[in-house]
Amino acid sequence: MTYLLQQTVNALNLGSIYALVAIGLTIVYGILRLINFAHGDMMTLGAYVALAALSALVLPVWSALLFAMIVAGAIGVIIERLAYRPLRGSREVAMLITSLAISSLIQNSATMALTAQPRPLRLPAELTRRVEWAGLTIAPIDGVILLLSIALMALLSLFVKYTTIGIAMRACSERVQTAHLMGVNVNRVIAVAFGVSAALAGVAGVLWSGKFGLVDPFTGFVPGLKAFVAAVIGGVGSIPGAMVGGYLLGFAEVFFVAFAPPALSGYRDAFVFVLLLAILLVRPAGLFGLEEGRRA
Amino acid sequence: MLQVRDLHVAYGHVAALKGISLDVQPGEIVALIGSNGAGKTMALTAISGLLRPRRGRIVFEGAEISRLAPHEIVRRGLVHCPEGRQIFARLTVAENLRLAAGHRRDRNGVARDLERVLDLFPILNERQRQIAGLLSGGEQQMLALGRSIMSAPRLLLLDEPSLGLAPLVVERIFPVIAELRSEGMTILLVEQNAWQALRLADRAYVIETGAITLSGPASALLEDPRVKAAYLGA
Numbered sequence: 001m002t003y004l005l006q007q008t009v010n011a012l013n014l015g016s017i018y019a020l021v022a023i024g025l026t027i028v029y030g031i032l033r034l035i036n037f038a039h040g041d042m043m044t045l046g047a048y049v050a051l052a053a054l055s056a057l058v059l060p061v062w063s064a065l066l067f068a069m070i071v072a073g074a075i076g077v078i079i080e081r082l083a084y085r086p087l088r089g090s091r092e093v094a095m096l097i098t099s100l101a102i103s104s105l106i107q108n109s110a111t112m113a114l115t116a117q118p119r120p121l122r123l124p125a126e127l128t129r130r131v132e133w134a135g136l137t138i139a140p141i142d143g144v145i146l147l148l149s150i151a152l153m154a155l156l157s158l159f160v161k162y163t164t165i166g167i168a169m170r171a172c173s174e175r176v177q178t179a180h181l182m183g184v185n186v187n188r189v190i191a192v193a194f195g196v197s198a199a200l201a202g203v204a205g206v207l208w209s210g211k212f213g214l215v216d217p218f219t220g221f222v223p224g225l226k227a228f229v230a231a232v233i234g235g236v237g238s239i240p241g242a243m244v245g246g247y248l249l250g251f252a253e254v255f256f257v258a259f260a261p262p263a264l265s266g267y268r269d270a271f272v273f274v275l276l277l278a279i280l281l282v283r284p285a286g287l288f289g290l291e292e293g294r295r296a
Numbered sequence: 297m298l299q300v301r302d303l304h305v306a307y308g309h310v311a312a313l314k315g316i317s318l319d320v321q322p323g324e325i326v327a328l329i330g331s332n333g334a335g336k337t338m339a340l341t342a343i344s345g346l347l348r349p350r351r352g353r354i355v356f357e358g359a360e361i362s363r364l365a366p367h368e369i370v371r372r373g374l375v376h377c378p379e380g381r382q383i384f385a386r387l388t389v390a391e392n393l394r395l396a397a398g399h400r401r402d403r404n405g406v407a408r409d410l411e412r413v414l415d416l417f418p419i420l421n422e423r424q425r426q427i428a429g430l431l432s433g434g435e436q437q438m439l440a441l442g443r444s445i446m447s448a449p450r451l452l453l454l455d456e457p458s459l460g461l462a463p464l465v466v467e468r469i470f471p472v473i474a475e476l477r478s479e480g481m482t483i484l485l486v487e488q489n490a491w492q493a494l495r496l497a498d499r500a501y502v503i504e505t506g507a508i509t510l511s512g513p514a515s516a517l518l519e520d521p522r523v524k525a526a527y528l529g530a
Binding site: 164167168170171174175177178179180181182183184185186187 | 344345346365366367370371375376377378382384385386387391394395396398399443447
Protein backbone atom coordinates (compact mmCIF):
# COMPACT_ATOMS: atom_id res chain seq x y z
CA MET A 1 0.00 0.00 0.00
CA THR A 2 2.76 2.40 0.97
CA TYR A 3 4.62 1.38 -2.16
CA LEU A 4 1.57 2.16 -4.25
CA LEU A 5 1.20 5.56 -2.61
CA GLN A 6 4.88 6.31 -3.13
CA GLN A 7 4.57 5.49 -6.80
CA THR A 8 1.47 7.66 -7.03
CA VAL A 9 3.45 10.60 -5.67
CA ASN A 10 6.16 9.97 -8.25
CA ALA A 11 3.61 9.64 -11.04
CA LEU A 12 1.86 12.87 -10.06
CA ASN A 13 5.18 14.67 -10.17
CA LEU A 14 6.22 13.36 -13.53
CA GLY A 15 2.72 13.81 -14.91
CA SER A 16 2.57 17.44 -13.78
CA ILE A 17 5.71 18.27 -15.70
CA TYR A 18 4.58 16.42 -18.81
CA ALA A 19 1.25 18.21 -18.61
CA LEU A 20 2.84 21.68 -18.33
CA VAL A 21 5.02 21.01 -21.34
CA ALA A 22 2.28 19.30 -23.34
CA ILE A 23 -0.06 22.29 -22.89
CA GLY A 24 2.43 24.56 -24.60
CA LEU A 25 2.79 22.18 -27.53
CA THR A 26 -0.94 21.88 -27.90
CA ILE A 27 -1.63 25.64 -27.76
CA VAL A 28 0.85 26.37 -30.53
CA TYR A 29 -0.25 23.41 -32.60
CA GLY A 30 -3.88 24.42 -32.24
CA ILE A 31 -3.29 27.77 -33.91
CA LEU A 32 -0.40 27.19 -36.31
CA ARG A 33 -0.54 23.43 -36.93
CA LEU A 34 3.13 23.48 -35.95
CA ILE A 35 4.68 20.64 -34.01
CA ASN A 36 7.27 22.67 -32.18
CA PHE A 37 10.32 20.47 -31.80
CA ALA A 38 12.18 23.23 -30.00
CA HIS A 39 9.63 23.22 -27.18
CA GLY A 40 11.59 20.84 -24.94
CA ASP A 41 14.59 23.14 -25.26
CA MET A 42 12.56 25.88 -23.59
CA MET A 43 12.73 23.63 -20.52
CA THR A 44 16.51 23.57 -20.79
CA LEU A 45 16.54 27.34 -21.16
CA GLY A 46 14.33 27.79 -18.13
CA ALA A 47 16.58 25.56 -16.06
CA TYR A 48 19.75 27.42 -17.08
CA VAL A 49 18.14 30.79 -16.40
CA ALA A 50 17.12 29.59 -12.94
CA LEU A 51 20.64 28.30 -12.38
CA ALA A 52 22.07 31.68 -13.28
CA ALA A 53 19.51 33.47 -11.14
CA LEU A 54 20.23 31.28 -8.13
CA SER A 55 24.01 31.18 -8.34
CA ALA A 56 25.07 34.42 -10.03
CA LEU A 57 22.28 36.76 -8.98
CA VAL A 58 21.62 34.93 -5.70
CA LEU A 59 17.90 35.46 -6.07
CA PRO A 60 15.54 33.67 -3.71
CA VAL A 61 14.13 30.51 -5.24
CA TRP A 62 10.66 31.92 -5.98
CA SER A 63 12.05 34.93 -7.77
CA ALA A 64 14.40 32.67 -9.71
CA LEU A 65 11.45 30.58 -10.81
CA LEU A 66 9.49 33.64 -11.87
CA PHE A 67 12.55 35.05 -13.61
CA ALA A 68 13.05 31.80 -15.55
CA MET A 69 9.41 31.83 -16.54
CA ILE A 70 9.54 35.39 -17.83
CA VAL A 71 12.83 34.95 -19.69
CA ALA A 72 11.70 31.69 -21.31
CA GLY A 73 8.41 33.32 -22.32
CA ALA A 74 10.20 36.32 -23.80
CA ILE A 75 12.56 34.08 -25.75
CA GLY A 76 9.57 32.14 -27.04
CA VAL A 77 8.05 35.38 -28.33
CA ILE A 78 11.32 36.44 -29.94
CA ILE A 79 11.79 33.08 -31.65
CA GLU A 80 8.29 33.28 -33.07
CA ARG A 81 8.90 36.78 -34.37
CA LEU A 82 12.26 36.00 -35.99
CA ALA A 83 11.88 32.40 -37.11
CA TYR A 84 8.24 31.46 -37.59
CA ARG A 85 6.43 34.65 -38.57
CA PRO A 86 8.38 35.11 -41.80
CA LEU A 87 7.27 31.59 -42.75
CA ARG A 88 3.59 32.26 -42.15
CA GLY A 89 1.62 31.20 -45.18
CA SER A 90 4.26 28.84 -46.44
CA ARG A 91 3.87 25.11 -46.06
CA GLU A 92 3.55 23.64 -42.59
CA VAL A 93 6.59 21.46 -43.12
CA ALA A 94 8.77 24.57 -43.48
CA MET A 95 7.92 25.63 -39.92
CA LEU A 96 8.39 22.08 -38.67
CA ILE A 97 11.91 21.92 -40.08
CA THR A 98 12.63 25.38 -38.69
CA SER A 99 11.65 24.20 -35.23
CA LEU A 100 14.09 21.29 -35.56
CA ALA A 101 16.77 23.79 -36.54
CA ILE A 102 16.02 25.99 -33.54
CA SER A 103 16.17 22.99 -31.24
CA SER A 104 19.54 22.08 -32.65
CA LEU A 105 20.69 25.70 -32.42
CA ILE A 106 19.76 25.95 -28.74
CA GLN A 107 21.34 22.61 -27.84
CA ASN A 108 24.56 23.36 -29.67
CA SER A 109 24.93 26.96 -28.52
CA ALA A 110 24.41 25.81 -24.95
CA THR A 111 27.02 23.10 -25.45
CA MET A 112 29.50 25.58 -26.91
CA ALA A 113 28.93 28.27 -24.34
CA LEU A 114 28.45 26.12 -21.25
CA THR A 115 29.92 22.70 -22.23
CA ALA A 116 27.88 19.52 -22.21
CA GLN A 117 28.94 18.88 -18.64
CA PRO A 118 25.82 18.64 -16.44
CA ARG A 119 25.74 21.39 -13.85
CA PRO A 120 24.14 21.01 -10.48
CA LEU A 121 20.97 23.05 -9.99
CA ARG A 122 20.71 23.26 -6.22
CA LEU A 123 17.44 24.37 -4.79
CA PRO A 124 17.43 25.36 -1.11
CA ALA A 125 17.83 22.31 1.12
CA GLU A 126 14.49 22.83 2.83
CA LEU A 127 12.85 22.10 -0.53
CA THR A 128 14.82 19.04 -1.50
CA ARG A 129 15.45 17.37 1.87
CA ARG A 130 13.73 13.97 1.79
CA VAL A 131 11.64 13.16 4.80
CA GLU A 132 9.89 10.03 5.97
CA TRP A 133 6.22 10.79 6.29
CA ALA A 134 3.56 8.13 6.90
CA GLY A 135 5.93 5.57 5.45
CA LEU A 136 6.54 7.66 2.31
CA THR A 137 9.83 9.19 1.35
CA ILE A 138 9.01 12.62 0.01
CA ALA A 139 10.56 16.04 -0.29
CA PRO A 140 8.73 19.38 -0.18
CA ILE A 141 9.65 19.85 -3.84
CA ASP A 142 7.24 17.02 -4.72
CA GLY A 143 4.39 19.01 -3.25
CA VAL A 144 5.63 22.20 -4.88
CA ILE A 145 5.71 20.57 -8.31
CA LEU A 146 2.19 19.26 -7.98
CA LEU A 147 0.62 22.37 -6.47
CA LEU A 148 2.43 24.84 -8.68
CA SER A 149 1.54 22.88 -11.79
CA ILE A 150 -2.10 22.66 -10.82
CA ALA A 151 -2.16 26.37 -10.00
CA LEU A 152 -0.60 27.28 -13.35
CA MET A 153 -3.00 25.02 -15.23
CA ALA A 154 -5.95 26.55 -13.39
CA LEU A 155 -4.70 30.05 -14.21
CA LEU A 156 -4.22 29.12 -17.85
CA SER A 157 -7.72 27.64 -18.02
CA LEU A 158 -9.21 30.83 -16.61
CA PHE A 159 -7.13 32.91 -19.02
CA VAL A 160 -8.26 30.91 -22.04
CA LYS A 161 -11.86 30.79 -20.89
CA TYR A 162 -12.51 34.35 -19.82
CA THR A 163 -10.09 36.88 -21.28
CA THR A 164 -10.64 38.41 -24.69
CA ILE A 165 -7.25 37.24 -25.88
CA GLY A 166 -8.00 33.75 -24.53
CA ILE A 167 -11.26 33.63 -26.48
CA ALA A 168 -9.34 34.88 -29.52
CA MET A 169 -6.83 32.04 -29.05
CA ARG A 170 -9.60 29.48 -29.15
CA ALA A 171 -11.20 31.20 -32.12
CA CYS A 172 -7.88 31.18 -34.00
CA SER A 173 -7.43 27.49 -33.37
CA GLU A 174 -10.79 26.93 -35.01
CA ARG A 175 -10.72 29.32 -38.00
CA VAL A 176 -7.81 31.68 -38.39
CA GLN A 177 -9.17 33.43 -41.49
CA THR A 178 -12.48 34.23 -39.86
CA ALA A 179 -10.72 35.47 -36.73
CA HIS A 180 -8.97 38.04 -38.94
CA LEU A 181 -12.34 39.22 -40.21
CA MET A 182 -13.62 39.64 -36.65
CA GLY A 183 -10.92 42.20 -35.98
CA VAL A 184 -8.62 39.82 -34.13
CA ASN A 185 -4.95 40.77 -34.38
CA VAL A 186 -3.81 37.25 -35.17
CA ASN A 187 -0.12 38.10 -34.97
CA ARG A 188 -0.60 39.23 -31.40
CA VAL A 189 -2.56 36.10 -30.51
CA ILE A 190 0.19 33.91 -31.92
CA ALA A 191 2.87 35.87 -30.04
CA VAL A 192 0.92 35.42 -26.80
CA ALA A 193 0.49 31.71 -27.52
CA PHE A 194 4.24 31.30 -27.97
CA GLY A 195 4.99 33.37 -24.88
CA VAL A 196 2.61 31.42 -22.64
CA SER A 197 3.76 28.14 -24.07
CA ALA A 198 7.46 28.85 -23.57
CA ALA A 199 6.88 30.29 -20.09
CA LEU A 200 5.14 27.09 -18.99
CA ALA A 201 7.96 25.00 -20.45
CA GLY A 202 10.49 27.23 -18.66
CA VAL A 203 8.83 26.59 -15.30
CA ALA A 204 8.62 22.89 -16.08
CA GLY A 205 12.35 22.90 -16.83
CA VAL A 206 13.19 24.49 -13.49
CA LEU A 207 11.00 21.96 -11.67
CA TRP A 208 12.49 19.06 -13.63
CA SER A 209 16.11 20.06 -13.10
CA GLY A 210 15.36 21.11 -9.54
CA LYS A 211 14.01 17.67 -8.75
CA PHE A 212 16.88 15.80 -10.35
CA GLY A 213 19.46 18.39 -9.34
CA LEU A 214 21.15 18.66 -12.73
CA VAL A 215 20.90 20.62 -15.96
CA ASP A 216 22.74 20.04 -19.23
CA PRO A 217 22.16 21.27 -22.80
CA PHE A 218 19.94 18.27 -23.57
CA THR A 219 17.90 18.27 -20.37
CA GLY A 220 14.64 19.16 -22.09
CA PHE A 221 14.96 16.85 -25.04
CA VAL A 222 13.50 13.62 -23.68
CA PRO A 223 10.78 15.19 -21.50
CA GLY A 224 9.89 17.39 -24.49
CA LEU A 225 9.44 14.30 -26.61
CA LYS A 226 7.37 12.62 -23.90
CA ALA A 227 5.23 15.73 -23.59
CA PHE A 228 4.60 15.48 -27.29
CA VAL A 229 3.39 11.92 -26.73
CA ALA A 230 1.19 13.21 -23.90
CA ALA A 231 -0.28 15.90 -26.15
CA VAL A 232 -1.00 13.38 -28.89
CA ILE A 233 -2.60 10.95 -26.44
CA GLY A 234 -4.85 13.72 -25.19
CA GLY A 235 -5.57 14.95 -28.71
CA VAL A 236 -3.28 17.66 -30.07
CA GLY A 237 -4.96 21.02 -29.98
CA SER A 238 -7.00 20.28 -26.86
CA ILE A 239 -5.77 21.89 -23.63
CA PRO A 240 -7.71 19.57 -21.28
CA GLY A 241 -6.43 16.73 -23.45
CA ALA A 242 -2.83 17.80 -22.86
CA MET A 243 -3.42 17.90 -19.09
CA VAL A 244 -5.04 14.47 -18.98
CA GLY A 245 -2.48 13.08 -21.42
CA GLY A 246 0.38 14.37 -19.27
CA TYR A 247 -0.87 12.72 -16.10
CA LEU A 248 -1.85 9.55 -17.93
CA LEU A 249 1.65 9.27 -19.32
CA GLY A 250 3.21 10.03 -15.93
CA PHE A 251 1.21 7.27 -14.31
CA ALA A 252 1.80 4.79 -17.13
CA GLU A 253 5.53 5.35 -17.09
CA VAL A 254 6.01 5.24 -13.31
CA PHE A 255 3.74 2.26 -12.81
CA PHE A 256 5.40 0.38 -15.63
CA VAL A 257 8.75 0.79 -13.94
CA ALA A 258 7.28 0.04 -10.52
CA PHE A 259 5.29 -3.05 -11.34
CA ALA A 260 6.76 -4.61 -14.48
CA PRO A 261 9.49 -7.22 -14.04
CA PRO A 262 12.74 -5.39 -13.20
CA ALA A 263 14.33 -6.74 -16.38
CA LEU A 264 11.90 -4.63 -18.40
CA SER A 265 12.27 -1.35 -16.56
CA GLY A 266 15.03 -0.25 -18.92
CA TYR A 267 12.36 -0.18 -21.62
CA ARG A 268 10.33 2.60 -20.04
CA ASP A 269 10.74 4.92 -23.00
CA ALA A 270 9.88 2.15 -25.43
CA PHE A 271 6.80 1.42 -23.33
CA VAL A 272 5.71 5.06 -23.62
CA PHE A 273 5.78 4.93 -27.40
CA VAL A 274 4.06 1.54 -27.54
CA LEU A 275 1.34 3.03 -25.37
CA LEU A 276 1.06 5.94 -27.80
CA LEU A 277 0.67 3.56 -30.74
CA ALA A 278 -1.93 1.52 -28.88
CA ILE A 279 -4.03 4.57 -28.04
CA LEU A 280 -3.77 5.96 -31.55
CA LEU A 281 -4.96 2.62 -32.95
CA VAL A 282 -8.14 2.90 -30.92
CA ARG A 283 -8.57 6.67 -31.02
CA PRO A 284 -6.62 8.15 -33.94
CA ALA A 285 -7.40 11.73 -32.88
CA GLY A 286 -6.40 11.13 -29.26
CA LEU A 287 -8.67 11.05 -26.23
CA PHE A 288 -10.03 14.58 -26.55
CA GLY A 289 -9.23 14.92 -30.23
CA LEU A 290 -11.26 17.22 -32.41
CA GLU A 291 -11.89 16.06 -35.92
CA GLU A 292 -10.08 18.02 -38.59
CA GLY A 293 -12.02 19.49 -41.45
CA ARG A 294 -13.90 21.80 -39.17
CA ARG A 295 -11.34 24.39 -40.10
CA ALA A 296 -11.95 27.06 -42.66
CA MET B 297 -17.60 55.83 -48.84
CA LEU B 298 -15.91 52.97 -50.68
CA GLN B 299 -14.19 53.28 -54.02
CA VAL B 300 -12.70 50.25 -55.70
CA ARG B 301 -10.65 50.99 -58.80
CA ASP B 302 -9.30 48.54 -61.34
CA LEU B 303 -8.97 45.72 -58.81
CA HIS B 304 -7.01 42.70 -60.00
CA VAL B 305 -6.78 39.60 -57.84
CA ALA B 306 -5.14 36.33 -58.79
CA TYR B 307 -5.75 33.00 -57.16
CA GLY B 308 -2.53 31.12 -57.66
CA HIS B 309 -1.76 31.81 -61.31
CA VAL B 310 -5.37 32.18 -62.32
CA ALA B 311 -6.64 35.73 -62.68
CA ALA B 312 -9.84 35.74 -60.65
CA LEU B 313 -10.69 39.44 -60.79
CA LYS B 314 -9.71 41.30 -63.91
CA GLY B 315 -10.05 44.95 -63.11
CA ILE B 316 -13.17 45.60 -61.08
CA SER B 317 -14.31 49.10 -60.19
CA LEU B 318 -17.24 49.90 -57.97
CA ASP B 319 -18.50 52.59 -55.61
CA VAL B 320 -20.61 52.53 -52.49
CA GLN B 321 -22.13 55.78 -51.17
CA PRO B 322 -22.99 56.28 -47.49
CA GLY B 323 -26.39 54.88 -46.56
CA GLU B 324 -26.74 52.70 -49.64
CA ILE B 325 -27.36 49.04 -50.07
CA VAL B 326 -25.38 47.98 -53.10
CA ALA B 327 -25.77 44.45 -54.43
CA LEU B 328 -23.14 42.49 -56.26
CA ILE B 329 -24.80 39.69 -58.17
CA GLY B 330 -23.44 37.00 -60.41
CA SER B 331 -23.29 33.28 -60.79
CA ASN B 332 -21.21 30.85 -58.80
CA GLY B 333 -17.49 31.44 -59.31
CA ALA B 334 -17.91 34.81 -60.98
CA GLY B 335 -15.67 36.45 -58.37
CA LYS B 336 -18.16 38.00 -55.94
CA THR B 337 -16.64 36.49 -52.82
CA MET B 338 -13.15 37.15 -54.15
CA ALA B 339 -13.98 40.85 -54.43
CA LEU B 340 -15.15 41.02 -50.81
CA THR B 341 -12.13 39.04 -49.61
CA ALA B 342 -9.81 41.51 -51.32
CA ILE B 343 -11.64 44.52 -49.88
CA SER B 344 -11.46 43.13 -46.33
CA GLY B 345 -7.73 42.52 -46.67
CA LEU B 346 -7.58 38.72 -46.53
CA LEU B 347 -6.34 38.60 -50.12
CA ARG B 348 -3.73 40.99 -51.45
CA PRO B 349 -4.81 42.49 -54.75
CA ARG B 350 -2.30 42.23 -57.56
CA ARG B 351 -3.25 45.68 -58.79
CA GLY B 352 -5.77 48.41 -58.13
CA ARG B 353 -6.92 50.73 -55.38
CA ILE B 354 -9.34 50.28 -52.53
CA VAL B 355 -10.26 53.53 -50.81
CA PHE B 356 -12.44 53.56 -47.71
CA GLU B 357 -13.55 56.91 -46.31
CA GLY B 358 -10.79 58.64 -48.19
CA ALA B 359 -7.93 56.35 -47.13
CA GLU B 360 -6.21 53.68 -49.17
CA ILE B 361 -6.71 50.35 -47.35
CA SER B 362 -5.41 47.75 -49.78
CA ARG B 363 -2.15 47.34 -47.84
CA LEU B 364 -3.69 47.15 -44.37
CA ALA B 365 -4.03 43.99 -42.29
CA PRO B 366 -7.59 42.66 -42.02
CA HIS B 367 -7.93 43.54 -38.34
CA GLU B 368 -6.91 47.14 -39.03
CA ILE B 369 -9.57 47.39 -41.70
CA VAL B 370 -12.18 46.11 -39.21
CA ARG B 371 -11.05 48.80 -36.77
CA ARG B 372 -11.82 51.46 -39.36
CA GLY B 373 -15.41 50.29 -39.54
CA LEU B 374 -15.33 48.09 -42.62
CA VAL B 375 -16.57 44.66 -41.56
CA HIS B 376 -16.87 41.53 -43.66
CA CYS B 377 -19.51 38.96 -42.71
CA PRO B 378 -18.21 35.93 -44.59
CA GLU B 379 -19.99 33.38 -46.71
CA GLY B 380 -21.14 30.14 -45.14
CA ARG B 381 -21.59 31.70 -41.69
CA GLN B 382 -18.16 30.62 -40.39
CA ILE B 383 -19.16 30.95 -36.78
CA PHE B 384 -16.75 29.56 -34.18
CA ALA B 385 -18.51 26.28 -33.48
CA ARG B 386 -16.62 25.45 -30.29
CA LEU B 387 -17.18 28.85 -28.73
CA THR B 388 -20.42 29.78 -27.05
CA VAL B 389 -22.85 32.20 -28.66
CA ALA B 390 -21.86 34.87 -26.15
CA GLU B 391 -18.14 34.30 -26.83
CA ASN B 392 -18.66 34.61 -30.57
CA LEU B 393 -20.34 37.97 -30.03
CA ARG B 394 -17.76 39.17 -27.52
CA LEU B 395 -14.85 38.21 -29.75
CA ALA B 396 -16.13 40.36 -32.60
CA ALA B 397 -16.20 43.38 -30.29
CA GLY B 398 -12.81 42.54 -28.80
CA HIS B 399 -11.02 45.44 -30.54
CA ARG B 400 -13.50 48.08 -29.37
CA ARG B 401 -12.78 50.40 -26.48
CA ASP B 402 -16.23 52.02 -26.21
CA ARG B 403 -17.69 49.81 -23.50
CA ASN B 404 -21.03 51.51 -23.56
CA GLY B 405 -21.28 51.14 -27.29
CA VAL B 406 -20.48 47.44 -27.03
CA ALA B 407 -23.14 46.93 -24.36
CA ARG B 408 -25.67 48.82 -26.47
CA ASP B 409 -24.85 46.79 -29.58
CA LEU B 410 -25.09 43.53 -27.65
CA GLU B 411 -28.52 44.49 -26.41
CA ARG B 412 -29.45 45.43 -29.96
CA VAL B 413 -28.30 42.08 -31.38
CA LEU B 414 -30.09 40.05 -28.72
CA ASP B 415 -33.16 42.16 -29.39
CA LEU B 416 -32.99 41.57 -33.16
CA PHE B 417 -32.45 37.84 -32.66
CA PRO B 418 -34.14 36.74 -29.42
CA ILE B 419 -33.11 33.13 -30.04
CA LEU B 420 -29.47 34.15 -29.53
CA ASN B 421 -30.40 35.58 -26.15
CA GLU B 422 -31.88 32.24 -25.10
CA ARG B 423 -28.81 30.37 -26.31
CA GLN B 424 -26.05 32.69 -25.11
CA ARG B 425 -24.30 30.00 -23.09
CA GLN B 426 -24.68 27.28 -25.69
CA ILE B 427 -21.89 26.10 -27.97
CA ALA B 428 -22.48 27.79 -31.31
CA GLY B 429 -21.97 24.54 -33.20
CA LEU B 430 -25.26 23.30 -31.78
CA LEU B 431 -27.29 26.09 -33.40
CA SER B 432 -29.39 25.38 -36.49
CA GLY B 433 -28.29 26.80 -39.84
CA GLY B 434 -30.65 29.74 -39.59
CA GLU B 435 -29.59 30.50 -36.04
CA GLN B 436 -25.95 30.35 -37.11
CA GLN B 437 -26.64 32.91 -39.82
CA MET B 438 -28.27 35.14 -37.24
CA LEU B 439 -25.20 34.72 -35.05
CA ALA B 440 -22.92 35.53 -37.99
CA LEU B 441 -24.88 38.69 -38.68
CA GLY B 442 -25.07 39.59 -35.00
CA ARG B 443 -21.34 39.04 -34.68
CA SER B 444 -20.66 41.48 -37.49
CA ILE B 445 -22.89 44.07 -35.83
CA MET B 446 -20.75 43.70 -32.70
CA SER B 447 -17.73 44.88 -34.71
CA ALA B 448 -19.52 48.23 -35.20
CA PRO B 449 -19.46 48.45 -38.99
CA ARG B 450 -20.13 51.65 -40.86
CA LEU B 451 -19.82 49.61 -44.04
CA LEU B 452 -20.85 45.96 -43.89
CA LEU B 453 -19.76 43.49 -46.57
CA LEU B 454 -22.37 40.79 -46.45
CA ASP B 455 -21.62 37.59 -48.33
CA GLU B 456 -24.53 35.30 -49.25
CA PRO B 457 -26.65 35.71 -46.12
CA SER B 458 -29.32 33.46 -47.63
CA LEU B 459 -27.01 30.61 -48.63
CA GLY B 460 -28.38 27.22 -47.68
CA LEU B 461 -31.19 28.60 -45.57
CA ALA B 462 -34.84 27.63 -45.64
CA PRO B 463 -37.06 30.26 -47.35
CA LEU B 464 -38.76 30.96 -44.05
CA VAL B 465 -35.44 31.91 -42.46
CA VAL B 466 -34.47 34.03 -45.46
CA GLU B 467 -37.71 35.94 -44.92
CA ARG B 468 -36.43 36.81 -41.46
CA ILE B 469 -32.89 37.75 -42.41
CA PHE B 470 -33.62 40.21 -45.21
CA PRO B 471 -35.85 42.54 -43.17
CA VAL B 472 -33.04 42.77 -40.63
CA ILE B 473 -30.66 43.92 -43.36
CA ALA B 474 -33.16 46.60 -44.37
CA GLU B 475 -33.48 47.65 -40.75
CA LEU B 476 -29.72 47.95 -40.31
CA ARG B 477 -29.61 50.28 -43.29
CA SER B 478 -32.42 52.39 -41.93
CA GLU B 479 -30.24 52.89 -38.86
CA GLY B 480 -27.48 54.28 -41.01
CA MET B 481 -25.36 51.25 -41.86
CA THR B 482 -24.07 51.03 -45.41
CA ILE B 483 -24.14 47.58 -46.96
CA LEU B 484 -22.42 45.87 -49.85
CA LEU B 485 -24.39 42.70 -50.40
CA VAL B 486 -23.26 39.69 -52.39
CA GLU B 487 -26.01 37.31 -53.37
CA GLN B 488 -26.77 34.45 -55.70
CA ASN B 489 -30.40 35.02 -54.90
CA ALA B 490 -30.53 37.92 -57.36
CA TRP B 491 -34.22 38.57 -57.03
CA GLN B 492 -34.07 39.02 -53.25
CA ALA B 493 -30.95 41.14 -53.52
CA LEU B 494 -32.28 43.45 -56.22
CA ARG B 495 -35.53 44.05 -54.37
CA LEU B 496 -33.56 45.14 -51.31
CA ALA B 497 -30.73 47.10 -52.93
CA ASP B 498 -30.56 50.66 -54.22
CA ARG B 499 -27.99 49.91 -56.86
CA ALA B 500 -26.35 46.78 -58.18
CA TYR B 501 -23.39 45.50 -60.14
CA VAL B 502 -23.43 42.32 -62.18
CA ILE B 503 -20.17 40.43 -62.19
CA GLU B 504 -19.25 37.75 -64.75
CA THR B 505 -15.99 35.80 -64.83
CA GLY B 506 -14.10 38.42 -62.87
CA ALA B 507 -15.37 41.57 -64.55
CA ILE B 508 -18.31 43.92 -64.05
CA THR B 509 -20.60 43.64 -67.04
CA LEU B 510 -23.60 45.67 -65.95
CA SER B 511 -24.49 48.18 -63.31
CA GLY B 512 -27.30 50.55 -62.44
CA PRO B 513 -30.24 51.16 -60.12
CA ALA B 514 -31.55 47.88 -58.73
CA SER B 515 -35.05 48.56 -60.00
CA ALA B 516 -33.73 48.99 -63.54
CA LEU B 517 -31.69 45.80 -63.36
CA LEU B 518 -34.76 43.92 -62.15
CA GLU B 519 -36.40 44.86 -65.47
CA ASP B 520 -33.32 44.36 -67.62
CA PRO B 521 -33.89 41.48 -70.06
CA ARG B 522 -30.29 40.28 -69.77
CA VAL B 523 -30.52 40.13 -66.00
CA LYS B 524 -33.91 38.49 -66.20
CA ALA B 525 -32.64 35.81 -68.53
CA ALA B 526 -29.41 35.08 -66.69
CA TYR B 527 -30.26 35.49 -63.01
CA LEU B 528 -33.97 35.78 -62.44
CA GLY B 529 -34.98 32.69 -64.35
CA ALA B 530 -37.59 34.56 -66.33
